[in-house]
Amino acid sequence: MQLNAPLDMHLHLRDGEMLENIAKCSASTFSGAIIMPNLVPPVSTKEEVVAYKQRIIDAIGDERFTPYMTLFFKPTYDKAFLASVRDEITAIKLYPAGITTNSEGGVSGFDVEELRPTLEAMSELEIPLCVHGETNGFVMDREAEFVSIYERLATAFPKLKIIMEHITTKDSVEALDRFENLYATITLHHLIITLDDVAGGMLKPHLFCKPIAKRPHDRDALLKIALEAHPKVMFGSDSAPHPKHAKESCGCAAGVFTAPIALQVLTELFEKENAPLEKLQAFISGNAQNIYGVTPLAKTVILEKKRFTVPSDYNGVVPMYADETLAYSIKDVRD
Amino acid sequence: MQLNAPLDMHLHLRDGEMLENIAKCSASTFSGAIIMPNLVPPVSTKEEVVAYKQRIIDAIGDERFTPYMTLFFKPTYDKAFLASVRDEITAIKLYPAGITTNSEGGVSGFDVEELRPTLEAMSELEIPLCVHGETNGFVMDREAEFVSIYERLATAFPKLKIIMEHITTKDSVEALDRFENLYATITLHHLIITLDDVAGGMLKPHLFCKPIAKRPHDRDALLKIALEAHPKVMFGSDSAPHPKHAKESCGCAAGVFTAPIALQVLTELFEKENAPLEKLQAFISGNAQNIYGVTPLAKTVILEKKRFTVPSDYNGVVPMYADETLAYSIKDVRD
Numbered sequence: 001m002q003l004n005a006p007l008d009m010h011l012h013l014r015d016g017e018m019l020e021n022i023a024k025c026s027a028s029t030f031s032g033a034i035i036m037p038n039l040v041p042p043v044s045t046k047e048e049v050v051a052y053k054q055r056i057i058d059a060i061g062d063e064r065f066t067p068y069m070t071l072f073f074k075p076t077y078d079k080a081f082l083a084s085v086r087d088e089i090t091a092i093k094l095y096p097a098g099i100t101t102n103s104e105g106g107v108s109g110f111d112v113e114e115l116r117p118t119l120e121a122m123s124e125l126e127i128p129l130c131v132h133g134e135t136n137g138f139v140m141d142r143e144a145e146f147v148s149i150y151e152r153l154a155t156a157f158p159k160l161k162i163i164m165e166h167i168t169t170k171d172s173v174e175a176l177d178r179f180e181n182l183y184a185t186i187t188l189h190h191l192i193i194t195l196d197d198v199a200g201g202m203l204k205p206h207l208f209c210k211p212i213a214k215r216p217h218d219r220d221a222l223l224k225i226a227l228e229a230h231p232k233v234m235f236g237s238d239s240a241p242h243p244k245h246a247k248e249s250c251g252c253a254a255g256v257f258t259a260p261i262a263l264q265v266l267t268e269l270f271e272k273e274n275a276p277l278e279k280l281q282a283f284i285s286g287n288a289q290n291i292y293g294v295t296p297l298a299k300t301v302i303l304e305k306k307r308f309t310v311p312s313d314y315n316g317v318v319p320m321y322a323d324e325t326l327a328y329s330i331k332d333v334r335d
Numbered sequence: 336m337q338l339n340a341p342l343d344m345h346l347h348l349r350d351g352e353m354l355e356n357i358a359k360c361s362a363s364t365f366s367g368a369i370i371m372p373n374l375v376p377p378v379s380t381k382e383e384v385v386a387y388k389q390r391i392i393d394a395i396g397d398e399r400f401t402p403y404m405t406l407f408f409k410p411t412y413d414k415a416f417l418a419s420v421r422d423e424i425t426a427i428k429l430y431p432a433g434i435t436t437n438s439e440g441g442v443s444g445f446d447v448e449e450l451r452p453t454l455e456a457m458s459e460l461e462i463p464l465c466v467h468g469e470t471n472g473f474v475m476d477r478e479a480e481f482v483s484i485y486e487r488l489a490t491a492f493p494k495l496k497i498i499m500e501h502i503t504t505k506d507s508v509e510a511l512d513r514f515e516n517l518y519a520t521i522t523l524h525h526l527i528i529t530l531d532d533v534a535g536g537m538l539k540p541h542l543f544c545k546p547i548a549k550r551p552h553d554r555d556a557l558l559k560i561a562l563e564a565h566p567k568v569m570f571g572s573d574s575a576p577h578p579k580h581a582k583e584s585c586g587c588a589a590g591v592f593t594a595p596i597a598l599q600v601l602t603e604l605f606e607k608e609n610a611p612l613e614k615l616q617a618f619i620s621g622n623a624q625n626i627y628g629v630t631p632l633a634k635t636v637i638l639e640k641k642r643f644t645v646p647s648d649y650n651g652v653v654p655m656y657a658d659e660t661l662a663y664s665i666k667d668v669r670d
Contacts, residue, residue: 044349139530200473208538250582
């Protein structure tokens with residue numbers, strides 16, 4: 001079986017040595033990915049986005065792969081600036097301040113009038129807004145509490161495409177259908193795990209992420225819309241590498257590294273749930289093409305039902321399912 | 336200020352090298368403690384309980400400290416056996432099968448008729464039943480789901496003292512007052528932390544425990560009855576040492592090590608919350624004496640308001656508040 005032009009619509013490639021170490025884990029199988037801008041400092045000027053893109057291209061070497069670049073949202077971006085950078089970016093990512101890795105410079109409070117100049121300019125320039133939708137409330141409630149902010153933004157800026165990133169709750173799934181301009185990405189791990197997998201038995205730092213995995217009924221709601229390839233949802237791995245020692249320590253960083261195993265596991269999951277291959281194709285690429293209006297590089301990933309034991313680490317980064325055996329392997333990738 | 340005869344009504348002292356390493360952390364300040372029996376294999380014969388008690392006495396050296404011994408509950412214990420072991424134990428601890436560290440041999444299902452012979456014999460012999468009250472459901476719901484089992488046991492065995500160990504939820508607090516024969520222990524950490532402290536920022540393995548810390552309203556309910564020294568609640572640290580490497584790894588064991596800092600932190604907490612000292616005295620000793628009918632060894636712990644920086648570890652075990660500074664120090668302990 002084969003997947004055409006897989007896209008990862010939410011990816012952390014980091015920078016420096018980590019970028020060198022993990023960029024090919026995505027670029028070898030995906031046609032392209034939305035690259036998150038939460039570096040230190042965050043990517044927030046044209047020069048930075050151009051330079052970061054070049055570093056990514058250098059790191060992926062001869063792989064055919066499109067890094068769809070993003071800026072780190074600031075309410076100070078004006079229309080002239082956005083117009084000048086429009087051709088270099090695919091979206092802008094908004095982080096509430098302090099909510100996740102390297103988000104200290106994000107937005108505090110969501111005063112529509114304060115955000116209006118930037119968001120109206122984005123709307124006019126057709127730049128989608130990607131949002132990490134969590135409040136600073138109790139960890140299990142943060143995303144559900146943020147839904148009212150999504151609703152406020154979606155109402156105030158009806159022409160702005162707003163992508164609810166890495167949704168984890170039934171509340172977010174239900175919000176999708178209430179507003180025409182709300183879309184969502186879903187990770188691999190949130191289709192599979194709940195808080196029980198993170199903290200129900202032994203504590204599993206490699207499954208610790210933000211937003212944290214929620215309840216079984218949340219996971220089931222996510223899985224349902226992924227399997228039916230709801231036209232407003234796209235795959236976005238949120239694959240977020242940290243060095244092994246930063247995950248297995250007394251203050252473990254948030255993030256699950258799934259880039260190298262995502263396609264194999266999604267194939268197995270959709271098969272197990274009896275979802276037709278065209279639904280996986282839509283979830284992994286077609287929906288994203290429609291929502292973002294992008295045309296990915298041609299790339300065909302051939303998978304075969306042959307056991308694949310996941311390595312313990314990829315250049316020092318422990319992947320989900322490390323040392324476990326998956327049902328599908330990648331047999332070939334054709335450009 | 337001083338505390339008299341502090342008692343820890345739920346303590347894990349482990350065995351072997353770990354017992355040697357941490358026994359004095361409790362014995363140097365507490366008059367006595369209920370010692371949990373979940374060794375490998377669990378303490379379940381008279382010989383085992385006598386031998387384990389001796390190993391504890393050897394480990395604590397010249398400290399004046401009473402290990403109140405327990406057996407690991409088995410539904411096969413009959414009245415003759417219980418009568419023969421009565422003088423060696425203070426309580427029997429029931430674990431649902433597989434629910435926490437070394438609990439594989441615990442109870443599956445809670446068929447009152449299957450448990451009746453043992454629980455009626457315990458009732459007649461006035462042996463309290465300590466219970467780890469969690470189902471195998473979703474991690475945030477396990478304790479609340481278990482409340483109906485507590486109610487079933489409390490109703491079926493009205494003369495049996497049932498101690499809901501290390502309660503973490505408002506549901507359990509509310510159950511306390513519905514049944515005359517239900518009592519509870521509360522840990523230090525569950526008076527202070529919620530799931531936010533474990534997994535809301537960075538992941539904190541040293542705060543990972545079972546039952547897992549719950550919501551703010553649960554913590555507030557626990558704190559309220561502790562501060563008022565509700566006569567049916569007692570301090571039980573559930574201090575549960577694991578080696579540092581077992582906590583900071585990719586499958587972190589459950590347990591918070593609080594034995595060496597519990598009295599200092601409780602003193603600070605009760606002061607901060609404006610609870611009178613006699614309430615702390617009742618919570619830390621008086622209530623337990625009334626509930627269990629024990630008379631502890633005389634021991635007076637003198638605390639002073641002098642900063643105390645908690646060590647990084649005690650013989651390789653990382654305590655709660657490691658490397659942080661507490662407001663109170665232990666100035667002296669008088670027998």
